[in-house]
Amino acid sequence: MSSLNKMLSLLEFFSIERPVWTSDELLARSGLSRPTGYRYFKELCDSGLLRRAENGYSLGPRIIEMDYYIQQSDRLLMACRPVMSQIAQETTCNVLLATIYGASILAIHQEIGAKSGPLAFGRGRPMPLFRGGGSKVIIASLSLARHRRLYEDHAADIAAAGLGGNFKEFRARMVQIQRDGYVVSVGELDPDAAGAAVPVSSGTLIEPSAMIIVTTRPHFALIDKPLLIERMHNAARQIEIALIQADQPQATGF
Structure with a gap:
């Protein structure tokens, strides 16, 4: 070191x-x-x-001070805020954007829904690596090499989370999440909460992100799950399009 x-x-x-x-x-x-x-x-x-x-x-x-600079200039945050705010209003659920750095996953932005309870893992609080929809979606988006390193370092935690008793099983579970394109989670991080997560492509950013919707278990039980997942995928695409547009050179007007 x-x-x-x-x-x-x-x-x-x-x-x-x-x-x-x-x-x-x-x-x-x-x-x-x-x-x-x-x-x-x-x-x-x-x-x-x-x-x-x-x-x-x-x-x-x-x-x-550095957090203020991030809030005012981070292109991912700027792209996601209006989209997430709209979803929070439409669904009355809490909406979070999570990402990974090193071996930590945490929410970098959140919008509070009108009919949802407090967040156990709100903005800035690291989430468990292998529990909860957001963490699983993000981990599933990583490369084979990173899956192998994660398994070598966290085999016991992976088994405890029900994600595989060996590397082959863990890798198969990650590939299945990639194919599904979402994870529904009930009571994993908070016994009174439930929600869903979908991947968000971060454009030229290296690390993957996830959009997470969290609400109370009674509220989540009343939600049309397929419709919610479709809405979340559409929102993720909106964010991805905004990131692509932000990466394009601006016309000078000459």
Whole structure:
């Protein structure tokens, strides 16, 4: 691991459960020497990624600033917002857009439906890799090589999620999800919630995404599932078309 990676890995210790860490706790958890650790703390504070708190360190305001830039300029978010807002209004369900980075899947945008309960895994909270419709759709969209690496690293989790007791079974399940083009999930992430997910092609972006609809189980039971899946696929195509148009050079007017 490079020095930069070691320094940035300190940010991974912060969570809702542990928003503040003392310098001694960070040093003990990371295994860094005191001189190196304090140098990293200073650099992270100077950059705004950490800030000094009364009892130690917490995440810094630069992260909020960077999130603002993403919200205002990310082409995927700009393409999905109007489409997702319309679906949330039409279905009264919560609508999320999730993507993958490394070995984490999380929602990067959400629209709240009028008749849906709170989200257990809303924007910014990492989702389980192999449970829930969104995660399964995204994982299924990955390459054979990445499926193999995931299975090597997470065989027990994959088996526990019912996705296969060996690599052949896991791969077959992923291919089937690709062919189906959707996943319906009931009570996997929240016992009181249910929903569906479809893949979203991110155009020139490398990593796949998924559109997820989530609502209460009683509400979901009343929804026409085939009609909902068709509506979600149409919405995914709208987003994909908007991304393609955003990638095309703009006319100069000369």
